[in-house]
Amino acid sequence: MRNKLKALxxxxxxxxxAEEFSNGKDNIQVVKELIDSGVKIIQYREKDKKSLxxxxxxxxxxxxxxxxxxxxxxxxxxDIAILVNADGVHIGQEDIPIKxxxxxxxxxxxxxxxxxxxxxxxxxxxxxxxxxxxxxxxKTSTKKDVxxxxxxxxxxYVSKNIDIPFVAIGGIKEHNVxxxxxxxxxxxxxxxxxxxxxxxxxxxxxxxxxxxxxK
Ligand code: 3NM
Numbered sequence: 001m002r003n004k005l006k007a008l009x010x011x012x013x014x015x016x017x018a019e020e021f022s023n024g025k026d027n028i029q030v031v032k033e034l035i036d037s038g039v040k041i042i043q044y045r046e047k048d049k050k051s052l053x054x055x056x057x058x059x060x061x062x063x064x065x066x067x068x069x070x071x072x073x074x075x076x077x078x079d080i081a082i083l084v085n086a087d088g089v090h091i092g093q094e095d096i097p098i099k100x101x102x103x104x105x106x107x108x109x110x111x112x113x114x115x116x117x118x119x120x121x122x123x124x125x126x127x128x129x130x131x132x133x134x135x136x137x138x139k140t141s142t143k144k145d146v147x148x149x150x151x152x153x154x155x156x157y158v159s160k161n162i163d164i165p166f167v168a169i170g171g172i173k174e175h176n177v178x179x180x181x182x183x184x185x186x187x188x189x190x191x192x193x194x195x196x197x198x199x200x201x202x203x204x205x206x207x208x209x210x211x212x213x214x215k
Contacts, residue, residue, distance in 0.1 A: 001107070001110055001130050002130065002164060002165065005110060005130055005131050005164075005165040006165045008040070008041065008071060008165075009041075009131065009165045009166075009167060009186055009187035010186055010187070011181075011186055011187070011211050011212065012040060012041060012186070012187045012188075012211070013039060013040075013041070013187075013188060013190070013194075013204065013207055013208055013211060014041040014042075014043065014167050014187055014188065014189040014190075015034050015039050015041065015042055015043070015189075015190060015191075015194050015195070015204075016042075016043040016044075016045045016075070016189060016190070016191045016195075017030055017031065017042070017043070017044050017045055017046070017191075017195060018045060018046070018142060018191050018192070018195055019046065019049075021142060021191060021192045021195050021196045022195045022196065023195075023196055023198075025195075027044065027046070027057050027061070028057065028060055028061065028064075030195050030200065031061050031064055031065070032064065033200040033201060034194070034200065034204065035064060035065065035068045035070055036201060037200060037201040037204035037205060038204065038205075038208065039070065039194075039204055040070055040071060041070070041071045041073070041187075042061070042065060042070055042071070042072055042073070043072075043073040043074070043075055043090055043189075044057070044058055044061055044072070044073070044074050044075060045075035045076075045090075045191075046075075047076075051077070051079075051080070054077060054080055055080050055083065055084070058074060058077075058080050058081075058084045058086070059084050061084075062084040062085060062086065071087045071088070072086050072087050072088075073086060073087060073088040073089065073090050073112065074086045074088070074089050074090070075089075075090045075091075076089075076090075076091060076092070076095060077089075078091075078096070078101055078104055078105065081105065081109065082104065082105060082109075086109065087109065087110065088109055088110040088111065088112060088130070089101065089105060089109060089110075089111055089112070090111075090112040090113070090114070090133070091111065091112070091113055091114070092113070092114045093113070093114060093115070093116075093120060097127065098111055098113060098124070098127040098128055098129055099127055099128065102128055110130035110131065111128070111129055111130050112129065112130065112131045112132065112133060112167075113129040113131075113132050113133070114132070114133040114135070114169075115132045115133060115134060115158075116135070116136075116146075116147050116150065116154070117154065118154065118157050118158075118161070120132075121134075121157070121158055121161075121162050121166075122162075124164070125162060125163065125164055129164060130164065130165070131164055131165040131166060131167065132158070132162070132164065132165075132166045132167075133166070133167055133169050133189065134154060134155050134158050134166050134167065134168050134169065134185075135150065135168060135169035135170030135189075136148075136149050136150060136169065136170020136171055137149065137150060137151065137152070137155060137168055137169065137170045137171060137172060137180055138151075138170055138171025138172065138173075138176065139170075139171050140170045140171040140192075141192075142191045142192050143170070146170065149170065149171065150170075152179075152180075152183040152184075155168055155180070155183050155184050155185060156183055156184050158184070159183070159184025159185070160184070165187070166185075166187070167185070167187040167188065167189045168180050168185035168187070168188050168189065169188075169189040169190075172188050172189065172190050172193065173190070173193045174193060174203065174206055174207050174210070177207055177210050177211065177214075178210050178214045181210075181211065181214040181215075182214065188207075188211065190207075193207075194207075
């Protein structure tokens with residue numbers, strides 16, 4: 001799993017849905033545009049919607065991502081992830097402990113965990129996370145209860161000391177993505193910059209080009 005994820009996250013763009021920032025488009029429309037633009041990793045993240053609504057959307061997104069060979073990850077909703085056969089789940093520090101999540105999802109579904117400090121990163125590894133989120137790098141207003149921006153120090157710590165795949169997140173935009181890559185990230189995660197773009201296809205194309213051309 002670790003090697004598979006390392007390859008998946010190698011110089012890649014990881015996109016997360018958020019209808020509230022999608023300029024009136026629904027998640028299905030956004031996911032179609034992401035897939036058409038060549039995005040390979042999509043996470044469904046909706047904090048305030050009812051389970052039935054999320055389940056129906058995720059069923060549809062699973063079909064679309066499966067057809068396109070795109071990795072589909074669900075945020076928080078382990079039950080929906082199991083029901084729709086997602087590729088992975090992503091959880092936070094205050095969710096069910098990873099070892100318990102593992103009991104539910106088994107070894108075929110990967111588990112990602114948001115981390116914000118070296119202690120959290122080490123604990124994620126010790127508890128069997130398959131990858132970690134590293135952030136917030138910059139200020140973000142997309143995630144409500146997140147800590148202050150961490151800058152590059154924690155990202156550099158992870159890139160040098162943590163042996164599982166990781167993705168950088170938080171306030172990452174087209175204009176600062178190369179800096180994030182230059183500080184050790186191989187995979188960058190974005191919400192508002194992508195789903196809120198006037199032309200998602202064009203935005204993804206430009207960002208993927210920057211990723212490709214940064215060492
Ligand atoms: N997790 P945007 S920051 C979902 O640091 C999320 O763990 C974060 O949104 C973390 O790209 C974040 O719009 C929000 O800044 C990222």
